[in-house]
Amino acid sequence: MAPPRRGQRAATGLAVLLLLYAISACSLLPAARAQATAFTSTRNGSEFSTFSFPSFGNSLRQLPGNLTVLGNATVNANALQITPDTRNDPEKFLINQTGRVMYPRAYVLWAANASNTSADGRRLASFSTVFKVNLFRATPSVKGEGFAFLIASDGAAPPPPGSHGGYLGLTNASTDGSAANGFAAVELDTVKQPYDPDDNHVGLDVNGVRSKVVASLTPFGIDLATNNTKDDGSHMVWIDYNGTARHVWVYMAKNGSRPDTPVLDAPLDLSRVLLGKTAYFGFSASTGVLYQLNCLHSWDLTVELLPDGSNKQPLSGWKLGLAIGVPCAFALALGLFAGLYIKKRGRRIGDDSSSMVRSTINFASIPGVPKEFDYKELRKGTGNFDEKMKLGQGGYGVVYRATVFGEHGRSMEVAVKQFSGANTKGQEDFLAELSIINLLRHRNLVKLLGWCHQDGVLLLVYDFMPNGSLDRLLFGGGPEAPVLTWGHRYNIVAGVASALNYLHHEYDQRVIHRDIKPSNIMLDAAFNARLGDFGLARALETDKTSYTDKLGVPGTLGYIAPECFHTGRATRESDVFGFGAVILEIVSGRRISCSNAAGCSQLLEAVWQLHGAGEGRILEAVDRRLAPGEFDEGDAERLLLLGLACSHPNPGERPRARAIVQILARSAPPPDVPASKPAFMWPALPVVLRLVRRVDDAELPADQGARRGGQGHAHGVS
Known part of the structure; x- marks a missing residue:
């Protein structure tokens, strides 16, 4: 069976408003800025939930409900360090370590469905994930042990005792292979055990580390934890699971371009693996006598929401410190509560006059949150997005001129930027632009007036510029x-x-x-x-x-x-x-x-x-x-x-x-x-040692000014 197409995600109006409210409430507390973006979308009649961590700021350690960090894992240097990130005293800090990081929301991954055409009457959720992982040799001559993407029945369980070494923080000698473990994992293994093909492979693990399906990565030109000093050891990994086919595909590459050929594909019936209908997603890793640094730089996940839904509250990764304050916790909790109970069948927030969100929060009073425009008004104002109203077009989509109602009922002209549908690139550009420019205030920046989302159409509304571009x-x-x-x-x-x-x-x-x-x-x-x-x-x-x-x-x-x-x-x-x-x-x-x-x-x-x-x-x-x-x-x-x-x-x-x-x-x-x-020339040659006239680097030798800022992190994080 052919691999499924890449997931297409459209940010819903509800999710964006809740996200903006949470950001606005928390922005008063700089140490508590969330790094995750979450939203829901609908395609082919199914609803999907997506979260995105483009990076992992150190502030995550203060945020409840974002991540659950277990064992020896930490958040450091803008990455998830699944095992300790240090080169100091390896006998104490690096040998025989284990760690896990789990997303705290429980997702329903299978449900009984009598109308389903499957023989067992079970419907399984599909999901897809992409992450950037760095397996880095702390000592150039050795690597070990490995790293795994984990689907676990229990999202709060720490790595079992004795799960270091070849057990990857997943299981141990006494429980390896037991159905009571209730997990599936995709392992990236860098140490050859007697049951492994080599020290550079990917495998599908079910309740144990003796992979059900395993493939060497060497034929694909991939070297995990390489000793090449010009290579930082980072790889992009894509994992697609088709719940209908009950099959998983894994892709890997050094850059951001997903290859056409998977490095591993295998049958996987999660309904026969999990201990219940719900599961948690995350990562696990270990070191043994041999050790390496196992860190994660970014993570996106999209999961199909089955009809009976996922209604569990997230687990806390850390207790809320008193210094963070009640408003941030209230905003996040309220956003989750509203997102679980408000129906989103193509309607905007507020269409229902009894909307809990509208009656509870006055979004207009929250600093920085832009206005939500009525889709019908924008469609009418652009002449149903008429070609004659087009101001410009680019890779993002199209910009139209529109006339809408402004303050005190007066009409005003605006520019409406329509993103290219609900595809992944369109929604990413929409969220990036909305989340950044919404907080910027400068006379020489285009002013954002508001936004709109309906039926997968993503729109931003800006001041109209009479003289164009x-x-x-x-x-x-x-x-x-x-x-x-x-x-x-x-x-x-x-x-x-x-x-x-x-x-x-x-x-x-x-x-x-x-x-x-x-x-x-x-x-x-x-x-x-x-x-x-x-x-x-x-x-x-x-x-x-x-x-x-x-x-x-x-x-x-x-x-x-x-x-x-x-x-x-x-x-x-x-x-x-x-x-x-x-x-x-x-x-x-x-x-x-x-x-x-x-x-x-x-x-x-x-x-x-x-x-x-x-x-x-x-x-x-x-x-x-x-x-x-x-x-x-x-x-x-x-x-x-x-x-x-x-x-x-x-x-x-x-x-x-x-x-x-x-x-x-x-x-x-x-x-x-x-x-x-x-x-x-690259690498760039140092600037000649001379004093240069620089406003911001007065009396500083030019080569020092150019290189000021310290050395990069061992993982290549700048």
């Missing part, structure tokens, strides 16, 4: 189109720089935009810049300097910094590179690059050549539609030099957003730029 004004007009004035151009550059400085340095979390380009810069009635499209943006925790995407390098060619193709990481420096490309486009009126299209040039190389050709030649890069005297030559040179500095191949040489703002305010001189474009 910078891309349209710069490149979209014909010969008779009005030319953007020099004053407007300089003001736009300064506005985007101010927004970037806010995201990088002034907001309480560091935000990386990852897609700075003219089509994502909107212009209001006064031609002020408003940076938008935060679907790719990510907010980093204070101890992180970069974000690595599961699916490779996102963004648009020409605006992606060269180092991103080698590291896969987005940083403040890579944002600055994209901004540099935008500066050169604004000044020149030409695209940064495009292939085989009339009128296009390799703009960056051309400006470097003009800069190195002699005094004043760089001004030849200014848009020829601006006649002499229609632009300030000093400011034009300032912008072009700044664009080149931001586009420097070495990320350590690019100016910070703070310095950029002062350069544009004319309170700092233009940056010093080499006469010719430096060659790109």
Whole structure:
């Protein structure tokens, strides 16, 4: 039987509102910010529950109901350390250790159903999960023991005594193979036992560690806990379970692209394994005399909800500390309670005037929660999403112009961003943009007015920008189109720089935009810049300097910094590179690059050549539609030099957003730029030891400023 398609998940309006309420209530307590996103969706008549941990912040240890941490497991360095994460005193801390981390909600995985066509009258839930795991050798010469994705009948049971070594924290010598264990697991084993094919395999374990089905990973080019110093040992793992077929498939890869061929597929009837109808999901790992570090960087899970539902309250991973406060606990508990009892058959929250949530909570009074728009109003305002109302289109979906009712019943124009259906990418972009831009407040950012969800349609509502996108004004007009004035151009550059400085340095979390380009810069009635499209943006925790995407390098060619193709990481420096490309486009009126299209040039190389050709030649890069005297030559040179500095191949040489703002305010001189474009090298060479004039790193040698921030974690977490 062919493997099932990847799960498609649509965030429901109820789940998003509850999530926003919980975030808003907890945001008053910085130590208690949840890292998980949870929502429900419906497809093919079945309801699915999804949760997502894109990372595991240390604040999880203070949050009840998020995770249950058992044995020697911990939350540390933005990862789940299933076994201890240390290289100190291995005899004491690393040998013979076990740990488990479980999601505290119990899911009904099978139910009796007389109308079911199966011979035994049982209906099994389907589920799918994807996670990033890092098996890292603490000692280069050895690895051990292993790691497992666990489906357990008991979500609060710690690893059994004596379950270290080859038992992977799942069972022990006296209980191995017993039906009373009630678990199934997918093991990633790095030590060869007498019953194992090798020390690099995947297996399906049922109530014991002698795998029912096992496969070596070597033929797939996968090396668990490798000793390759250039490899951090991380792998992506996808597990799909089809409840109808009662079959499981496992896929693995080094990057975020799921392969077509599974590394393991096997029959699995969970109704014959579990001790009851419900089960918990999580992870287990162990070390023995041999040891390695077993950690998890991210985890997503989608589970089909059977008709009789999963009505158990989550188990607490930690007791609620007094310092966290009652409001956060109340918000999370209320969100869970409402989510379990309110029917969601395609209707929005509040359609029922007796809605418990509406009568209990005034969402309009909660700081930061945006307005929920009526779907019918948005559909009417866009002329049923008429092509004539379309403002733009991209990989995310389509943006429409709409007229809706604003305050005091007055009509107002808005921009409605419709995401590409209820597929995984669409809902991820929707949640990312909603959760980030909702909390941002800056005059040069597009303002979010609200959201809407109905029948899988995901919509965000923004302020309408009368002058459209910078891309349209710069490149979209014909010969008779009005030319953007020099004053407007300089003001736009300064506005985007101010927004970037806010995201990088002034907001309480560091935000990386990852897609700075003219089509994502909107212009209001006064031609002020408003940076938008935060679907790719990510907010980093204070101890992180970069974000690595599961699916490779996102963004648009020409605006992606060269180092991103080698590291896969987005940083403040890579944002600055994209901004540099935008500066050169604004000044020149030409695209940064495009292939085989009339009128296009390799703009960056051309400006470097003009800069190195002699005094004043760089001004030849200014848009020829601006006649002499229609632009300030000093400011034009300032912008072009700044664009080149931001586009420097070495990320350590690019100016910070703070310095950029002062350069544009004319309170700092233009940056010093080499006469010719430096060659790109990776790893980047250190900057020459000299004092540089930097606003935010005054009197700091440039190589120290570029590398400031400490060493990376042993697992490669930045």
